[in-house]
Amino acid sequence: MSSAMFGAVESGIIYAIMALGVYLSFRILDFPDLTVDGSFVTGAAIAAILIVNGTNPFFATLLAIGAGFIAGCITGLLHTKGKINPLLAGILMMIALYSINLRIMGRSNVPLLNEESIFTKIEAFFTSTGLDALFASMAAAIGLQNLTSTWSVLISMLVVTALIKVVTDLFLRTQIGLALRATGDNKRMIRSFSANTDQLTILGLGLSNALVALAGALIAQYSSFADVGMGIGMIIIGLASVIIGEAIFGTKTIAVTTFAVVGGAIVYRIVVSLALRVDFLETGDMKLITAVIVIAALVLPQLIDGQKERRRKKKKRLQQETKINEMKKGGEGYASTKSNSQSI
Amino acid sequence: MLQLNQIHKVFNEGTLDEKIALEDINLTLKPGDFVTVIGSNGAGKSTLMNMISGVLTPDVGEVFIDDRKITNLPEYKRSRLIGRVFQDPMAGTAPSMTIQENLALAYNRNRRRTLMKGVTKKLRTTFQEALGTLHLGLEDRLSAKVGLLSGGERQALSLLMATFTEPKMLLLDEHTAALDPARAALITKLTGEIVERTELTTLMVTHNMQQALDLGNRLIMMDSGRIILEVDGEDKQNLTIEALLHEFQRIKGSKMTSDRALLG
Numbered sequence: 001m002s003s004a005m006f007g008a009v010e011s012g013i014i015y016a017i018m019a020l021g022v023y024l025s026f027r028i029l030d031f032p033d034l035t036v037d038g039s040f041v042t043g044a045a046i047a048a049i050l051i052v053n054g055t056n057p058f059f060a061t062l063l064a065i066g067a068g069f070i071a072g073c074i075t076g077l078l079h080t081k082g083k084i085n086p087l088l089a090g091i092l093m094m095i096a097l098y099s100i101n102l103r104i105m106g107r108s109n110v111p112l113l114n115e116e117s118i119f120t121k122i123e124a125f126f127t128s129t130g131l132d133a134l135f136a137s138m139a140a141a142i143g144l145q146n147l148t149s150t151w152s153v154l155i156s157m158l159v160v161t162a163l164i165k166v167v168t169d170l171f172l173r174t175q176i177g178l179a180l181r182a183t184g185d186n187k188r189m190i191r192s193f194s195a196n197t198d199q200l201t202i203l204g205l206g207l208s209n210a211l212v213a214l215a216g217a218l219i220a221q222y223s224s225f226a227d228v229g230m231g232i233g234m235i236i237i238g239l240a241s242v243i244i245g246e247a248i249f250g251t252k253t254i255a256v257t258t259f260a261v262v263g264g265a266i267v268y269r270i271v272v273s274l275a276l277r278v279d280f281l282e283t284g285d286m287k288l289i290t291a292v293i294v295i296a297a298l299v300l301p302q303l304i305d306g307q308k309e310r311r312r313k314k315k316k317r318l319q320q321e322t323k324i325n326e327m328k329k330g331g332e333g334y335a336s337t338k339s340n341s342q343s344i
Numbered sequence: 345m346l347q348l349n350q351i352h353k354v355f356n357e358g359t360l361d362e363k364i365a366l367e368d369i370n371l372t373l374k375p376g377d378f379v380t381v382i383g384s385n386g387a388g389k390s391t392l393m394n395m396i397s398g399v400l401t402p403d404v405g406e407v408f409i410d411d412r413k414i415t416n417l418p419e420y421k422r423s424r425l426i427g428r429v430f431q432d433p434m435a436g437t438a439p440s441m442t443i444q445e446n447l448a449l450a451y452n453r454n455r456r457r458t459l460m461k462g463v464t465k466k467l468r469t470t471f472q473e474a475l476g477t478l479h480l481g482l483e484d485r486l487s488a489k490v491g492l493l494s495g496g497e498r499q500a501l502s503l504l505m506a507t508f509t510e511p512k513m514l515l516l517d518e519h520t521a522a523l524d525p526a527r528a529a530l531i532t533k534l535t536g537e538i539v540e541r542t543e544l545t546t547l548m549v550t551h552n553m554q555q556a557l558d559l560g561n562r563l564i565m566m567d568s569g570r571i572i573l574e575v576d577g578e579d580k581q582n583l584t585i586e587a588l589l590h591e592f593q594r595i596k597g598s599k600m601t602s603d604r605a606l607l608g
Contacts, residue, residue, distance in 0.1 A: 173462055174460060174461060175455075175460055178441070178449055178452075179449065179452070181440075185438040185440050186437070186438045190449060192426075193423060193449050193453045193505075194423040195420060195449075196420045197420065
């Protein structure tokens with residue numbers, strides 16, 4: 001494992017939070033929500049501008065989450081009360097947020113170099129308590145050396161993402177969570193059980209975009225800048241994570257599926273970082289690579305299933321044929337003995 | 345219990361497609377009444393159901409349940425009082441959720457949904473007991489996804505879910521129409537059992553005349569948005585399909601002659 005790979009895993013774990021948000025809207029609510037491209041940047045912009053102005057980074061991140069929640073709720077309102085098609089409601093919110101994000105930042109790019117961020121704070125904590133040295137020596141023991149200057153990002157984000165995954169699982173099993181899932185599954189049915197599907201849709205989109213904005217805020221602090229264009233194609237990356245994860249890890253239960261989504265986000269980052277090592281590919285080809293990965297994740301399982309099905313049928317046909325052949329043989333034998341007996 | 349006063353509903357008013365769906369409907373159900381509704385396609389049966397459940401609101405007229413005016417109460421609020429089973433077996437359950445999760449959704453019909461766990465151990469026992477009354481073995485498949493059940497099983501589950509919290513009223517919209525004869529008979533039998541046990545006030549739309557005669561204590565026939573025939577009590581018990589068809593022809597016929605007289 002090289003340090004580039006290590007970085008891919010690190011950022012994959014942070015992007016997994018965004019993927020969980022996309023999972024909530026795309027899979028649970030069955031709502032293809034393009035707000036994500038905007039709300040991701042909103043999270044990053046709010047965190048960045050507040051941090052630059054001296055706000056505590058944890059508090060800044062919290063406010064970013066709140067902004068994402070509001071953005072999602074507005075998309076939900078556009079769809080439920082304004083009766084706007086889900087895709088269009090998302091797109092409208094996405095372009096509206098582009099301008100809002102510019103307003104928040106005041107310029108198109110806010111650098112966070114040498115600023116106090118969540119990660120500098122956590123790293124300081126890890127160093128002072130000796131945790132960093134501990135993890136480094138543990139890694140060295142299994143032969144992983146000189147991968148990173150600090151283990152604090154990986155470990156802390158692993159804890160945060162796992163926590164969000166578990167809380168999401170638990171939430172989806174509460175009474176409200178069940179009603180939310182039913183809203184995505186069968187609106188007519190859950191309305192006949194006195195659930196307000198409009199409210200639930202708004203809540204679901206709010207929660208989804210809150211997670212997306214949190215990921216945006218963390219990525220801004222992780223890569224030390226917020227940029228107005230950093231959200232372009234984010235929805236596709238989220239979908240890629242969900243689809244890849246589901247294809248690899250399955251969707252047996254909610255807990256398995258959310259695990260798959262987190263896994264999918266990490267796998268996606270690793271695949272991208274591997275692809276970028278290919279000589280003729282450049283950083284600008286990222287989006288193209290993403291598109292190819294998503295297409296592969298969508299088409300490959302079908303091809304594999306088709307292959308399996310063909311093989312199964314072939315096997316079945318062979319079995320049938322041998323059975324018929326055996327019967328024929330048996331019949332011939334019987335006939336021949338009969339003719340023999342007659343000749344005698 | 346249920347009261348419909350002078351309900352009128354017109355679709356696409358003022359256009360070429362104008363259709364009078366309901367015209368001057370007056371209907372009162374006493375507690376425990378089980379009314380079957382028959383009529384040809386387009387007679388207004390489904391519109392009547394939608395008017396009661398809140399999917400549609402009347403142009404003119406009022407709807408009451410237990411003397412409470414619910415004419416303009418939104419569908420999701422009304423469904424605290426009204427249990428429904430749809431014609432489509434896919435419509436009454438959430439396919440990607442398990443049997444116990446579906447039942448939990450039904451269980452929370454008249455409660456405020458909170459962040460408490462949806463399916464608890466205690467509820468699971470309640471669910472198992474309730475599913476046992478269906479005699480389909482579903483009580484052993486609590487964690488199976490509903491999408492895996494057959495149409496008949498799903499419809500039985502829908503029926504159980506609709507009546508689980510004992511709402512004020514039960515609306516059955518041709519709920520056996522999409523099933524094969526054996527399954528339809530089973531669901532009809534279960535319907536009779538459940539309604540009898542819970543003494544629910546029930547309105548059932550059906551295309552099956554025999555079913556309309558077998559079930560319930562009252563029968564109404566609809567045509568062109570009007571109630572053209574009401575039979576109850578002993579008359580309903582003694583009613584036959586022939587008599588019903590004869591009556592239908594008589595009413596339609598007399599209407600036709602009166603129309604002719606008008607034109608003539």
